[in-house]
Amino acid sequence: MDCVFCNIANGEIPSKKVYEDEKILAFHDLDPKAPVHILIIPKQHIASAWEITGENSGIISYIFEKAPQLAKELGLAGGFRLVNNCGNDGGQTVQHLHFHLLGGRSMEWPPG
Incomplete structure (x- = not known):
């Protein structure tokens, strides 16, 4: 399998890391849409939200526990947006489950 996010998680492709532990990796997005734009990925390959099951769903709650901590560390006291895109x-655009953590400006709705 040739997955760019798996390669980043394995250290085969460099990234500007914000946080890493045994379960997840958070790193700066190469094409930021806000002053702060990081990606949070599970190290385990899960292609998308379509593939979340009872066996792997714990990683989602873990990401949602870590996201506010990361937002605080990144100075996003005014709030943040956490986004997951699923399917075409x-x-x-990358077939590995990931969440965009965006902040540092007021977020519009609906997003453009």
Whole structure:
């Protein structure tokens, strides 16, 4: 399998890391859409939200526990947005489950 996010998680492709532990990796997005834009990925390959099951769903709650901690560390006291795109119509471009943590400006709704 040739997955760019798996390669980043394995250290085969460099990234500007924000946080890493045995379960997840958070790193700066190469094409930021806000002053702060990081990606949070599970190290385990899960292609998308379509593939979340009872066996692997614990990683989602773990990411949601870590996201506010990361936002605080990144100085996002005014709030942040946490986004997951699923499937082609949902805007997913990398087939590895990931969340965009965005902040540092007021977020519009609906997003553009």
